[in-house]
Amino acid sequence: MFRTLGGGDLTTNRANRAHPHAVAELCEEGSRLYADALRTGRVARSAVESAPCLVEFALLHPDPDDPEWLRPTPPALALAQRLNPIEHEIAERRRVSVQLSEVFEPFMALSVQTATHADSITVLEGGARINTALNLATSQCQSEVLTIQPSGNRPERSLTQGLERDRPLIDRGVRIRTLYQHTARYSPEKLAYTARLSDGKAEYRTIDEVVDRLIICDETVAFVPAREDQQVALELRHPGLVRYLIKVFEFLWDRAVPLSTGAPYETAADGITEIQHSIAKLLVEGHVDEAIARRLGMNVRTCRAHIAKLAALLGSGSRAQLGFLIAQSGILGQDTDG
Template sequence: MTLEILGLDGLSESVYRAMLADPDADLDALAARLGVPGSEVREALRRLVDLSLVTERSPGRIYVPVNPDVALDALLSLEQAELTRRERQLLEARAELARLVRNTGEKITPVREVRRIDDLDRVVEVLRELLARCYQEMLNVVPGAPIPPDLLADTAPHDIALLKRGVRFRTLYTRTQLADEPMLEYMRMMRRHGAEIRIADTLPHRLAIFDRTVSFLPVDPRRPRNGALVVREPAITANLVMLFESLWAGAQDLDEALEAGAPAASDLDRSVLMLMSSGVKDEAAARQLGISDRTYRRHVADIMVRLGASSRFQAGVEAVRRGWL
């Protein structure tokens, strides 16, 4: 049985056992017997002196081993004193925690802040800081076009680390992204790690909510690269949580969405797309369809979101690719 529990390393224990076997052995004899340099034996002897297992009769020259029974009593007394000290510290810590729990009923003014970040690199840094500090739940809305594979690879370690900490992670994606093979594989990978994923036909804007206390959303939903807002205002965040839960309730589970496939374009969708690609002004297009200008523009916006397009030209290209035109 080793004596590590008493604070002895392997060499110190070997030196002590050798001294008990031959109390008259000097430093050179001990070094020769153990096959180690004399400098290492000297360091081991110093540790043994500190532990009161060896007495130093002549500084640096003569060492005498202490009877194991006497030494053990002394060491056990030291260990017991240390345990008593630690027990007292733990009791004090428990009392302090109990006091904090009792004080949770007191009214605490929550942090209120809306911070704008315009620098894109800083936006990424802040988002990762929020991810690292999240400890309970993250709500995530990811609209728009499919995310490039290199960005998915860069994001994956941070998302997986979140899940490994036991954080509940719910994400909403669009059917446009579902049709992209790298994104579909990413969704499946995240789900294997414990993420919950649902698919919606359309999503309003980028949104991330951390522990239902901090929200992260774009300054301009139509131009998400123009900066972000970090919101620590409880009332705003509570409303954004309600928005997320509403979107979540109306979305499909990933497997259900894959089975259902992408929704086909309606006759109205095709008519709007034809007018968009022909270059007709919105007012004239609305008159041709017999609807108001506002309703026509709403249909255009909805189609662009569903196609994951950032421009009308891109919407036309994507519509042709999907067979809508």
């Protein structure tokens, strides 16, 4: 037979390629044959053809007195042969770890001394990295999560991710407060989502206009978008920034309407609804239809329908005249904060 450098013959090595596994995962047949060899002192070479791994891993070796037989390597010796290189590698890695720690120790101390506020801002690029950071922050949250979620057609997958993230929080006793725009009241998906979580620990309110998306965990970390497509976010851990964002949230929360109290779009005595008051205010400020729709969480068609109703109520024949009539009508002087 042709011997190879690995200690087995050519036939054995060919068979082992079709019988692959690590020595730590010794196959059932190999275990049985090795145990038999230890009990009897040897095993026929022909008997181990179904388990070439035994020769490959040097658990069996040729009998010097009879080439048709194989003798077992003592388990303690076989184990030592496998452990020695591993222990050597562990020792070497420990040595390198100590060496690296010694090299970086002065820089770590310098970093602490010269830390700036920029260290508290992390840029997260890509949905996967953003979700990973959010999942970590919420998993560590112990008391309260504050969120502002602008209305929009969030995909089913996004709502499912939110449910998977929020449900464990509530189960741990964490309080959740979420702000939506009023238009969320007409979204079956949003209503179904909030219904599944509204059990005392989750509160939902709506307001006519909100700032961009915001998530705050335990007054320690906040997440805000850094790009319109929601693919870049900022993770903020500076205490001053987080406190400021909490104040913004509380300012809006105090002026918002609980989702459970019914629709806030009741028609006032002048025939103009609350949402139309909000649209009128933005029109006078010079915003175009698309910007108004985005800020109020509605589609452009709905926004233009409300503008047309305003124009009809005020007797306007043009967009420019509508702005003038809104300013002259005094409707913006009414309390529209809710």
